[in-house]
Amino acid sequence: MSGTSLDGLDLAYCHIWETTTGWNFEIKETHSISYGEEMQAKLKNSIYLRADQLLQFHNIYGSWLGQQAKDFIKEHTLEVDFIASHGHTTHHQPQNGLTFQIGSGQHLANESATKVICDFRTNDVALGGQGAPLVPIGDQLFFCQYDYCLNLGGISNISFEQNGKRLAYDIGLANMILNHITKKIHLDYDKGGALAKTGKINKEMLDQLNDLEFYKLPFPKSIGFEWFVEKVVPIVEGTKDSIENLLHTAVHHICDQIALQVKAQKTKTKKSLFVTGGGALNTFLMDCLQEKLGSETKVVSPSKTLIEFKEALVFALMGVLREEQKINCLSSVTGAKRDSFGGVIYLPA
Structure with a gap:
C-alpha cells in the first residue's frame, strides 16, 4: 500500500479466514519503507509526466515494488498465496472515467516470482463509480x-x-x-x-x-x-x-x-x-x-x-475476495451501477 501522503510503502503479511460468524484477520508481520527524496519527488510529480514517461515509470515502480515484496518474504521466510497491491494513485478523475495506480502488476509478479492481484479501482470506475473509497x-x-x-x-x-x-x-x-x-x-x-x-x-x-x-x-x-x-x-x-x-x-x-x-x-x-x-x-x-x-x-x-497497516490489511482482504470471486467494491459506497469484484490477476513469467 502506498498512499497520497507520500510517506512510504507499507507491507503487511496477513492471515485472513472466514467462519460461519464472519471474516477474521491476523496481521502477522509488517514493514514500512520510507521514500527517499528522489522517489517521493517522482511520485509527487508523476501527474505531470507525458503518457510514455508515465507508463515507463509504472513499469519501473512495479519492479521496485516486486523487489521490496521479495525481500520482505525472504527476510521473514513467508509462505505467500499472492500479493495484493494497491500501487500508488497518480491520476484520479472518476468524472472523466479515469483512475490510474502505478506499479505494473506484471513487473511486480515477475520480480517477486509471486502471483499478484492489483488494479482494484478501474472496474468500479468503468461501472460509473468513484473507484473510491474502497476500504x-x-x-x-x-x-x-x-x-x-x-x-x-x-x-x-x-x-x-x-x-x-x-x-x-x-x-x-x-x-x-x-x-x-x-x-x-x-x-x-x-x-x-x-x-x-x-x-x-x-x-x-x-x-x-x-x-x-x-x-x-x-x-x-x-x-x-x-x-x-x-x-x-x-x-x-x-x-x-x-x-x-x-x-x-x-x-x-x-x-x-x-x-x-x-x-x-x-x-x-x-x-x-x-x-x-x-x-x-x-x-x-x-x-x-x-x-x-x-x-x-x-x-x-x-x-x-x-492504525498504520489497516489499509494494507483491507487491500489484502480485497485480494482474498477477488480470489474467491466475492464482492469487494460496494456500489452503495462508490455510486457504481452495481456491486462488483475488482482486481486484475498477474502470474509471474
Whole structure:
C-alpha cells in the first residue's frame, strides 16, 4: 500500500479466514519503507509526466515494488498465496472515467516470482463509480462493531451503515496538507502534532479552506492529488504566516469537516468513531477532533499496528475476495451501477 501522503510503502503479511460468524484477520508481520527524496519527488510529480514517461515509470515502480515484496518474504521466510497491491494513485478523475495506480502488476509478479492481484479501482470506475473509497468493505467485514470508521491518510474518508447499506466517501483533507506545510521546513511530518499545538488559527485561511466547493457536494464523492494541487496548495501558499499557525489552522479545518459529517448522521445519541491511518498518531489532531465532536461521540483508536497497516490489511482482504470471486467494491459506497469484484490477476513469467 502506498498512499497520497507520500510517506512510504507499507507491507503487511496477513492471515485472513472466514467462519460461519464472519471474516477474521491476523496481521502477522509488517514493514514500512520510507521514500527517499528522489522517489517521493517522482511520485509527487508523476501527474505531470507525458503518457510514455508515465507508463515507463509504472513499469519501473512495479519492479521496485516486486523487489521490496521479495525481500520482505525472504527476510521473514513467508509462505505467500499472492500479493495484493494497491500501487500508488497518480491520476484520479472518476468524472472523466479515469483512475490510474502505478506499479505494473506484471513487473511486480515477475520480480517477486509471486502471483499478484492489483488494479482494484478501474472496474468500479468503468461501472460509473468513484473507484473510491474502497476500504469500507473492510470496515463492513472486520470493524462493524463501530458506528463510524474514519481513515486519516493523505485524505480523510469515512464509512458507516445506513438503512442496511454501507455508505462511505472522502470527507476532505488530512495528512496531505499537514505534510505539505512541514516540507517547508524540511520535516516529513509534524510528530504528534507538536508544532501545530503551539500555533494559532489563521481565520482567513480557515475560512478559505472550509469554503472549498468539494465540501458542498453530495456523496458519493472522492478526491485525489490533482484536486489538492489545484484547489488547496494556492490557499496554503497564499497565506503568509508561521509554520505553527499554518499547521494549527489546517488541523482545525480537518477536524471541522470531519465533525460536520459525523454530526450530520442522526443515528443515535451515543456514537463510536474508529480512527486509523497516520493521522490517528497525531495527538493534537485527535484531541481537537474529540473536542469538536463532544461527549456524544467517543473517538476510538486501536493498536499502533492497526492504525498504520489497516489499509494494507483491507487491500489484502480485497485480494482474498477477488480470489474467491466475492464482492469487494460496494456500489452503495462508490455510486457504481452495481456491486462488483475488482482486481486484475498477474502470474509471474
